[in-house]
Amino acid sequence: MLGPVCFLGHKPDFPETKGAMVQKRYLPVAVLTVVLAVVAALGYSLPRPSEDQPRRVLLPNAGGAVIFEHAAHVSACNIPCQTCHHESPALRKDVQQCGKCHGAVFDAAFRKSHVAAFADNASCATCHHFEGGPKKWGHDKHHAELGLECTECHHSDTSIEDKPQNCARCHKSGAPSGKKTEKGVAPNLADAVHARCVSCHEDMFAAGARGCASCHTVRPVREKLPQQGIVTLNPLYVDCAVCHAEKAQKLVPGRMDAFHRQCMGCHEKTGKGPYGKQSCARCHTGK
Numbered sequence: 001m002l003g004p005v006c007f008l009g010h011k012p013d014f015p016e017t018k019g020a021m022v023q024k025r026y027l028p029v030a031v032l033t034v035v036l037a038v039v040a041a042l043g044y045s046l047p048r049p050s051e052d053q054p055r056r057v058l059l060p061n062a063g064g065a066v067i068f069e070h071a072a073h074v075s076a077c078n079i080p081c082q083t084c085h086h087e088s089p090a091l092r093k094d095v096q097q098c099g100k101c102h103g104a105v106f107d108a109a110f111r112k113s114h115v116a117a118f119a120d121n122a123s124c125a126t127c128h129h130f131e132g133g134p135k136k137w138g139h140d141k142h143h144a145e146l147g148l149e150c151t152e153c154h155h156s157d158t159s160i161e162d163k164p165q166n167c168a169r170c171h172k173s174g175a176p177s178g179k180k181t182e183k184g185v186a187p188n189l190a191d192a193v194h195a196r197c198v199s200c201h202e203d204m205f206a207a208g209a210r211g212c213a214s215c216h217t218v219r220p221v222r223e224k225l226p227q228q229g230i231v232t233l234n235p236l237y238v239d240c241a242v243c244h245a246e247k248a249q250k251l252v253p254g255r256m257d258a259f260h261r262q263c264m265g266c267h268e269k270t271g272k273g274p275y276g277k278q279s280c281a282r283c284h285t286g287k
Helices: 015-045 070-076 108-117 139-145 189-198 202-206 208-214 255-270 277-282
Strands: 056-059 066-069 130-134 216-220
Touching (some): 066 070, 208 216
Antiparallel strands (some): 130 216
């Protein structure tokens, strides 16, 4: 049986041939689309080409990624870096990423590993901002001026100490823990002294961190920063609870809470931009 008749010398167009031609025609377009998509994604994540050129930041999120435009905030709105980056120095290259301090979840794992996130520990002073030391509170003032007996502060039980001695002889150094005294276990020095002092000075303890200066010298950690920006933190004061009654999760919010508080708080204050639960889609691009 003869094949299809060809008119004017043209070969017939089979459906299979047409499909192949269409695929061949659109293949470069598909490849170009994929390449552009990859370049766009890298453009949001790679470091900026120069220190003076703000960049976009792609923030992955379960509720939909957020594209943060630095230019719209830094240049157009003239917002200084330290407004968002709390301890931003003059040089933009030294600005820390938000995620270095604000973990996805502020849990035990983050507290253990966050130190390694910094090139040096100069940024410790951002959160660990004060250290305390003892003031000369004076035995004479309490005994002579206020008429207190030694046993008001020292143990009256002679089986514990036959005569008043230095508290540090039995109570080891340690930061305030807030734990109740266990029978037969000597509390650390801070807990022991605080327990005695609070019985008369409830007002000082009620003042929280502000009350510490009544009995302690309070020195900003940033004053200790030498030229190279290295800090040696006093281990007694690395725990936020030493000065603050609030838990660390409240003092150093997780990443989502930090962004929401900073971004929406500023938008709400200025009355510009998205804020509130009804505006999620204006920042989150969708899953």
